[in-house]
Amino acid sequence: MRIAQVPPLYEAVPPRLYGGTERVVAHLADALVELGHEVTLFASADARTRATLVPVRDQPLRLDAAPLKSDLAAHLSMLHEVRRCADAFDVIHFHVDMLHFPMFADCAGRTLTTLHGRLDLKDLADAYRRWPHYPLVSISDHQRRPLRFANWIGTVPHGLPQRAYPFSPRATGGYLAFLGRISPEKRPDRAIAIALEAGMPLKIAAKVDKVDLDYFHDRIEPLMDHPLVEYVGEIGDRDKPAFLGGASALLFPIDWPEPFGLVMIEAMACGTPVVAWDNGSVPEVVDDGVTGRIVDSLAAAVAAVKEVAAYDRAAIRAVFERRFSAIAMARGYEALYLRLQSAALPANALPEPPAIADQRLA
Amino acid sequence: MRIAQVPPLYEAVPPRLYGGTERVVAHLADALVELGHEVTLFASADARTRATLVPVRDQPLRLDAAPLKSDLAAHLSMLHEVRRCADAFDVIHFHVDMLHFPMFADCAGRTLTTLHGRLDLKDLADAYRRWPHYPLVSISDHQRRPLRFANWIGTVPHGLPQRAYPFSPRATGGYLAFLGRISPEKRPDRAIAIALEAGMPLKIAAKVDKVDLDYFHDRIEPLMDHPLVEYVGEIGDRDKPAFLGGASALLFPIDWPEPFGLVMIEAMACGTPVVAWDNGSVPEVVDDGVTGRIVDSLAAAVAAVKEVAAYDRAAIRAVFERRFSAIAMARGYEALYLRLQSAALPANALPEPPAIADQRLA
Numbered sequence: 132m133r134i135a136q137v138p139p140l141y142e143a144v145p146p147r148l149y150g151g152t153e154r155v156v157a158h159l160a161d162a163l164v165e166l167g168h169e170v171t172l173f174a175s176a177d178a179r180t181r182a183t184l185v186p187v188r189d190q191p192l193r194l195d196a197a198p199l200k201s202d203l204a205a206h207l208s209m210l211h212e213v214r215r216c217a218d219a220f221d222v223i224h225f226h227v228d229m230l231h232f233p234m235f236a237d238c239a240g241r242t243l244t245t246l247h248g249r250l251d252l253k254d255l256a257d258a259y260r261r262w263p264h265y266p267l268v269s270i271s272d273h274q275r276r277p278l279r280f281a282n283w284i285g286t287v288p289h290g291l292p293q294r295a296y297p298f299s300p301r302a303t304g305g306y307l308a309f310l311g312r313i314s315p316e317k318r319p320d321r322a323i324a325i326a327l328e329a330g331m332p333l334k335i336a337a338k339v340d341k342v343d344l345d346y347f348h349d350r351i352e353p354l355m356d357h358p359l360v361e362y363v364g365e366i367g368d369r370d371k372p373a374f375l376g377g378a379s380a381l382l383f384p385i386d387w388p389e390p391f392g393l394v395m396i397e398a399m400a401c402g403t404p405v406v407a408w409d410n411g412s413v414p415e416v417v418d419d420g421v422t423g424r425i426v427d428s429l430a431a432a433v434a435a436v437k438e439v440a441a442y443d444r445a446a447i448r449a450v451f452e453r454r455f456s457a458i459a460m461a462r463g464y465e466a467l468y469l470r471l472q473s474a475a476l477p478a479n480a481l482p483e484p485p486a487i488a489d490q491r492l493a
Numbered sequence: 494m495r496i497a498q499v500p501p502l503y504e505a506v507p508p509r510l511y512g513g514t515e516r517v518v519a520h521l522a523d524a525l526v527e528l529g530h531e532v533t534l535f536a537s538a539d540a541r542t543r544a545t546l547v548p549v550r551d552q553p554l555r556l557d558a559a560p561l562k563s564d565l566a567a568h569l570s571m572l573h574e575v576r577r578c579a580d581a582f583d584v585i586h587f588h589v590d591m592l593h594f595p596m597f598a599d600c601a602g603r604t605l606t607t608l609h610g611r612l613d614l615k616d617l618a619d620a621y622r623r624w625p626h627y628p629l630v631s632i633s634d635h636q637r638r639p640l641r642f643a644n645w646i647g648t649v650p651h652g653l654p655q656r657a658y659p660f661s662p663r664a665t666g667g668y669l670a671f672l673g674r675i676s677p678e679k680r681p682d683r684a685i686a687i688a689l690e691a692g693m694p695l696k697i698a699a700k701v702d703k704v705d706l707d708y709f710h711d712r713i714e715p716l717m718d719h720p721l722v723e724y725v726g727e728i729g730d731r732d733k734p735a736f737l738g739g740a741s742a743l744l745f746p747i748d749w750p751e752p753f754g755l756v757m758i759e760a761m762a763c764g765t766p767v768v769a770w771d772n773g774s775v776p777e778v779v780d781d782g783v784t785g786r787i788v789d790s791l792a793a794a795v796a797a798v799k800e801v802a803a804y805d806r807a808a809i810r811a812v813f814e815r816r817f818s819a820i821a822m823a824r825g826y827e828a829l830y831l832r833l834q835s836a837a838l839p840a841n842a843l844p845e846p847p848a849i850a851d852q853r854l855a
Contacts, residue, residue, distance in 0.1 A: 188616075197615045204591060204616035211595075211623040229566060233573075233595040253559045254550075254566035261573040 133169045135220040136160045139227050140205050141193045144178040152247045155289050156226050162461035210234050222468045232262040239264040251277040271412030274390040285467050289391050290460025296400030298448045299376025306332040308378035310394050313339045313347045316387035323354045325432045338365040376401035379440045383407035396455040402444030406435045422447045495531045497582040498522045501589050502567050503555045506540040514609045517651050518588050524823035549574050572596050584830045594624040601626040613639040633774030636752040647829050651753050652822025658762030660810045661738025668694040670740035672756050675701045675709045678749035685716045687794045700727040738763035741802045745769035758817040764806030768797045784809045
């Protein structure tokens with residue numbers, strides 16, 4: 132199949148540091164090539180990909196030192212370019228929220244739109260009601276809740292390449308790990324409380340965004356002043372496998388409706404179990420009792436970190452490979468692309484989106 | 494004529510505090526009604542207007558306390574609504590940068606797009622080249638420079654209602670005025686240097702945005718510790734006429750390509766001359782020697798504040814009424830609307846935009 136991938140232009144594809152969406156699209160494009168498809172990636176010129184790259188900007192927006200740039204103009208120009216060669220593709224797969232809705236209405240039936248963010252924003256429902264013909268994909272079923280009425284055609288969990296995260300048969304470090312961002316909704320304070328209560332060392336590898344500096348200094352830094360807590364700062368892709376693979380568990384004590392939570396499957400890839408709060412996508416990502424425990428209290432979390440340390444790490448890796456590898460993700464999308472092709476209706480002949488119960492893929 | 498006005502949704506129309514674009518559109522809509530047109534305003538529900546209001550959001554985005562909202566979705570929904578009833582208008586006048594370009598290509602010839610911001614941003618040229626058929630209006634000729642090739646059909650300076658700014662025959666306060674925002678490109682430090690060198694009192698009425706707090710505390714606050722300098726904080730519309738009318742001159746010592754500079758015409762409306770740096774729109778807004786002086790050095794500015802204090806304030810007001818009243822602005826746009834109507838070509842039959850020399854209105 133001839134497939135176009137259209138990620139946002141904020142980070143490189145894949146990102147040099149952070150950037151969940153661009154990372155997932157990079158892995159998806161490569162895995163679709165591996166499955167034999169003809170894949171075209173629209174991205175900034177520094178993308179590293181096995182797909183055919185159409186460079187639409189010299190560099191990603193967030194890495195561009197130019198003081199004056201326009202995110203909107205850059206993305207609209209990219210979409211204009213996609214539009215110009217739309218006929219060359221069987222499926223156009225968008226990852227830019229709803230920015231493309233005004234431009235592809237006449238071929239919406241052969242587009243797919245994966246929504247990567249939370250959807251409980253005030254203005255979204257009205258907008259998605261106004262463009263009901265775009266087939267949408269969620270990254271967890273929970274993510275859909277604020278827009279149940281929308282034209283969902285499937286849920287495809289994120290996936291990561293198996294080679295990038297080698298299996299670690301033993302938690303040689305014997306510590307708990309917290310990886311990501313220091314911010315109120317990620318609850319690093321809860322992670323510290325769990326570790327202290329369990330009497331286990333905690334390593335925190337996390338960046339601090341400018342907006343969270345006050346929170347970090349006022350609320351978290353004081354808690355870090357304890358012999359069991361070590362703050363290792365921000366780490367890159369290269370250090371992640373050792374950091375996660377050496378941990379006896381990843382703590383994911385979030386306080387917000389996480390649409391997916393890539394770090395959970397990064398840990399699972401290394402064989403490391405996850406202790407996660409019952410929020411957002413968590414019950415869909417963690418197989419309770421196999422790849423980790425889903426908890427909702429400090430006491431339960433403390434009990435869980437001791438319990439999961441004894442889990443079969445090879446079994447955790449096996450679940451990762453089956454459910455959350457890049458190839459598994461690509462197969463999930465491939466099935467949806469084929470469904471669009473077999474429907475083969477012109478966009479304006481598409482029926483109104485059915486009720487959500489009928490739309491879920493098996 | 495049946496005219497639609499489509500301002501951004503960030504502030505109320507007109508704004509309760511700041512917000513240049515929404516303010517100008519509010520005045521334009523009212524003045525077009527005064528000229529006998531049938532005007533429809535798409536805006537948030539709290540707009541105060543003589544036009545017919547189509548409320549497209551319960552409140553403006555920046556005044557909305559909802560923690561999670563989407564600027565993009567809100568604006569796309571508004572444009573969808575405009576699109577839905579596009580046939581009801583002879584002209585649709587957009588003030589939302591280029592966000593509408595993907596949606597009105599088939600009727601671009603009866604749209605007008607006023608660009609309200611600076612245009613020297615990296616991604617703009619490519620995007621404006623991709624959508625060349627939208628007739629564009631600049632708010633100063635200088636504003637066009639980074640996009641000379643674009644489809645400009647005229648320059649219409651901003652205008653303000655004559656009633657809102659009563660004429661002040663004498664500068665009873667005997668001070669220099671600085672009004673607007675404390676930020677590096679507005680150069681409040683230069684204003685202070687001019688006042689001290691001239692030995693005249695300076696009153697600074699300005700807000701400090703969060704992003705400029707460091708600049709304010711580190712660079713400007715220490716300079717304010719002088720008997721000639723008074724910081725009066727942020728003032729609203731009600732206090733502006735007295736503040737500007739009492740001044741012997743407005744200082745506008747900017748260091749950036751200001752596309753228009755509303756505060757200059759606010760001062761002129763009160764009869765107050767302007768001493769402004771030679772940047773951006775300034776030579777088009779200030780009649781050098783009549784409504785103020787255009788300078789490019791501290792020495793010239795100091796000489797100018799003494800010179801302009803003797804200017805004929807009634808003559809300044811007269812220039813404001815002729816060139817920068819809301820009615821003058823509405824007449825400027827009316828002429829462009831009529832030109833679009835008389836062209837009456839379908840969008841796809843529009844010729845390529847001519848060279849810029851041919852496009853300027855007299």
